[in-house]
Amino acid sequence: MAGKKWTTEEDSLLTKLVDGSKSYKEIAEYFPERTPYSLQIRAVRVLNLDNTGYFGKGSIIHSHNKSFWSTPNLLNSYWAGFIAADGSLRNPAGESYIFSLMLAKVDKYHIQKFADTIQYTGTVKDYKDTSYVSMTCGTQWFEDLERNFNIVPNKTKNLQPPSLSLDLSWAYLLGYLDGDGCIHCHKNGTLNISFTSCSRDILTWVKNMTDHLTGERKTTRNIHEYSNFNRFALHGEAAAKLYIFLFKINVPKLDRKWNNEKIWSCIKTNYSHLL
Numbered sequence: 001m002a003g004k005k006w007t008t009e010e011d012s013l014l015t016k017l018v019d020g021s022k023s024y025k026e027i028a029e030y031f032p033e034r035t036p037y038s039l040q041i042r043a044v045r046v047l048n049l050d051n052t053g054y055f056g057k058g059s060i061i062h063s064h065n066k067s068f069w070s071t072p073n074l075l076n077s078y079w080a081g082f083i084a085a086d087g088s089l090r091n092p093a094g095e096s097y098i099f100s101l102m103l104a105k106v107d108k109y110h111i112q113k114f115a116d117t118i119q120y121t122g123t124v125k126d127y128k129d130t131s132y133v134s135m136t137c138g139t140q141w142f143e144d145l146e147r148n149f150n151i152v153p154n155k156t157k158n159l160q161p162p163s164l165s166l167d168l169s170w171a172y173l174l175g176y177l178d179g180d181g182c183i184h185c186h187k188n189g190t191l192n193i194s195f196t197s198c199s200r201d202i203l204t205w206v207k208n209m210t211d212h213l214t215g216e217r218k219t220t221r222n223i224h225e226y227s228n229f230n231r232f233a234l235h236g237e238a239a240a241k242l243y244i245f246l247f248k249i250n251v252p253k254l255d256r257k258w259n260n261e262k263i264w265s266c267i268k269t270n271y272s273h274l275l
Contacts, residue, residue: 004033011047018043046097046139062122062135069144072164074171078251079114080149080162081172084202085179089142089153097142102132106256110178113252157198161205173209174246176202178254183243185266191240194233200225203232213245214238240271 010031017027024036024043031039069076083101090098103111108131111124115133124131145151149172150160162172177183182194195206203223214234223232234242244267247258257263268275 006042006046010034011042014039014043015047018047044136044138062120064121064135064137065119066138066140067144068118069141069148072148072168074168074249074251075117077149077162077164077168077171078175078249079117080145080151081175081177082114082179083145083175084149084151084155084159084172085176085181085197087151087179089145089151089155091142091153097137097139098134099137099141100132100134102130102134105129105131107131107254110252110254117252155199159197159199159202161202169209170246171249171251173206174249174251174253176206177246178257181257183239183257183260183263185263189266189270190236191243191263191266191271192233192235193239193242194231196229196231198229200230203230207232210234210238210242214241237271237274240267240274243267244271244274 013030014027017030024040027039028034028036034042069080072080086101086103088098088100088102090100092098101111101114105126108124108126111131111133115122115124120133120135122133122135124133126132142153149162149164152158162169164172177193177195180196182192182196184192184194186192195203197203200223207223214237223230243263247253
């Protein structure tokens with residue numbers, strides 16, 4: 001009966017039976033159309049009931065902090081912004097909840113920071129020139145990410161800004177910049193910070209936040225549309241103001257963007273009055 005949709009009654013019964021007193025083979029006697037393997041998959045990946053044991057040969061279930069996103073704070077708001085940019089949430093056929101985060105291998109240390117923060121017991125893996133974390137998680141992660149940060153599956157074109165306090169919104173924006181932004185100093189000494197997204201809504205939010213910080217609403221700082229993405233950029237003093245402001249937020253930033261000698265030399269040379 002592979003592929004048969006699970007019912008509310010089945011979920012309720014499975015929740016009741018997964019109490020540590022029965023094996024999944026014994027529990028399967030109550031589900032004539034389900035296998036022990038499918039029951040364990042459902043219990044762990046969807047209902048978040050049992051975080052020990054094996055799915056099958058060679059497939060260990062790793063643990064993580066299931067309530068990490070439940071209460072917005074500075075740290076998880078930063079990581080939410082980063083995930084909004086570079087993370088992936090999938091719920092294929094309603095059977096499992098899968099989270100993944102992939103970066104260039106040069107940034108592997110940053111994924112390791114995330115793995116340590118969520119208390120992930122698995123390992124950060126490499127694939128060609130990338131490093132990644134991919135894991136199954138229960139419904140709580142998906143529900144908390146949507147409720148607190150407006151992050152949902154298939155977010156690429158539909159990402160909406162979070163509804164957070166001002167300080168947590170800045171942490172989220174910083175995370176988003178680390179994931180989908182670029183910080184560059186031109187040869188003429190002009191600092192440039194740009195954000196890209198397929199969602200115009202999230203860039204409108206970024207523009208409103210940065211306009212408020214810099215006290216400017218220049219028509220040259222519009223959101224530009226391209227064939228398959230949008231871009232918003234700040235230049236010169238506005239970019240330097242934003243960089244200095246975000247640098248002071250105490251979260252685990254992406255080192256190559258924030259401990260960058262070239263960028264700091266650019267700021268000290270051309271925007272020292274802002275320091």
